[in-house]
Amino acid sequence: MRLVTAPLLAVTVGLVLADSAIVTLALPEILHHLDASVGQVAWVLIAYNLVLGLGAVPAALAFRRADPRIFTAVGIAMFAGASAWCAFADSIEVLIVARCVQAVGGALALVGCLEQLVAERGERRGVGWWVTAGVIGTAVGPVAGGLLTQAISWQAIFVVQVPFAALAVPAALAVRAVPQQGPDRHRPAIRANLTLALLSAALTAALFLLVLLLVEGWGRSPATAALTVSVVPVAAIAARPLARLFRPPPEVEIAVGCFLVAGGLVGLAIPPSSNLLWSVAPQALVGLGLGLTVDQLTSRAMDLRLPRSEHAAWTIGARHVGVVLGLAVLTPVFTADLQDAQEPAQEAITSLVLDSPLMPQDKVSVAEALGGALVDQQGQVPELAPAFDRIDVAAGEQPALDQLERDLDDQLERAATRAFRDSFLIGAGLALAALLTLVPLGRRRSS
């Protein structure tokens, strides 16, 4: 049992943090399946991050007064149970409540798992496992969620978590000794946590907006989107060897990471086309930035600060409040921009239909078919294929009609890309703001 205890606890940490963004790619399917509005479905994401962000520190305070093994086991069991509840939710309200319970369990589990990992692997390695599991979970979450949604269903995202978490319950109970908690001697590392919060808000732009652009804007399948955004975790893993190559001071590493995230987001804001390859290099920058910053900042915020679990909880709070901040800032911007994009998109479509090399009657048929697809989009990118499927033209006209459909799809992709631009740039601004929080820190040290 001892051999698998630490890996199971680390997997639990990864799952809890992956859940922050794991449903991102499933949101369109949840929206349709539970007949929810866009605003409601956003709360599936927001509720989890908000409760986890606000619940982490109280969970750490409660941990001091509880039996660590029972505390951790209860947290993991609550997380597993709520995951199962999420899978069987038959309304959006139930799903949001289940996500809140899942986050409460997740907060307890994260705090408990940290101490259990330290008990199992020692101070340095235990914290290292906890931090690394969190970074991997955060980066892999959207990819795993997208693949599961495409392969099975959105419910599968929650179902697959249950056995892993359920196995971790006996693992938590099997941990023999938990180190004695020291008295509360250190104040939270405000600057490191602030940087972490701003950077998490910026990373939300990268992970959340990019998958939305891929699925909703460019009409790619969740699996394609998942494979595309897998560049981020791969690059995040590559960041460590890169840092080891130069061995810069931690401040430099964090500053460079923030700059890379900002640069990657600028790159994502200005793709030359909807070809997925154009998103690879910007994503690699974001992934490198994530790999250089999140574990460094987390370690910095926790570095020799006691009690360890409380300072770890502050980092969880900072990260997830940052995610909520990112969603709160970016969601209204990109939904308004998507709404504003309708007019230029409709005008571009009108222009192409008027000038298309079709017979006049066929142009009228296209206009009538498209009319229904373009009205009442409520800020969503319309799907033109069903409208074109209904148009009946002579065989000789079909190539021109097919070309028109491709051209119109291109216009919609252009409009969606333009609509996401400002949000990506705001994300880049948040990453630069995270970079700015490091400046006074450098001055103080040098004086």
Next chain:
Amino acid sequence: MNATARWAGLPVLALVLVALVVGVQLGNGGGSYEPLKPADPCAEREVTSRAEGIEGLTEQLVLIGIDEAACTLQVSREELTLELARPGERNDAQVDALRDGLKTAVTRMKDDGTLPPASALVDEALESSDLNGFLKTAIRALPDGVIDAALKTDDVLTRAIDKLDLRDLLENLTSQADLEQQIGAAVEEAVKDSLRDRLRNLI
């Protein structure tokens, strides 16, 4: 690795990577991947049609007419088209601009020689008209020169545009049969008026 390389190595690499990625994106048109912008309706646009005869002529007239109307109303051609396609009442400015635009289209096509002579449209017009068979045969027997001397396409079209109840027509764009019926009636009236005036001038 010395201290300078430790401090500067990673930042320099990051700067190069970001500059490279953003530069390549911009260099390939990254900043301008946006929806097609509507063209200036006041700039003359070459208008063609795949259709022939009356259908092709109508399409060209409408495309030029909408451009001219949009120019008068100081909106884009696409904005005006979308506005006219929506259900609802049309205002006087829109109706007047469209009528003037269609008439300008006739003049433009006449000036650049793309307006077909009346004889080229007669057969097609007779097919859809409700004249009796004897009269249709008689008209078809007339030499082209006689038809073209009696009927000037631009004159007939201008009269037809004047006769069209554009407000009513724009409010019922969804009914193809109504549309054809209204246009057919206006053209028929215009032909009669044109012939009547011609005879009056001859006498």
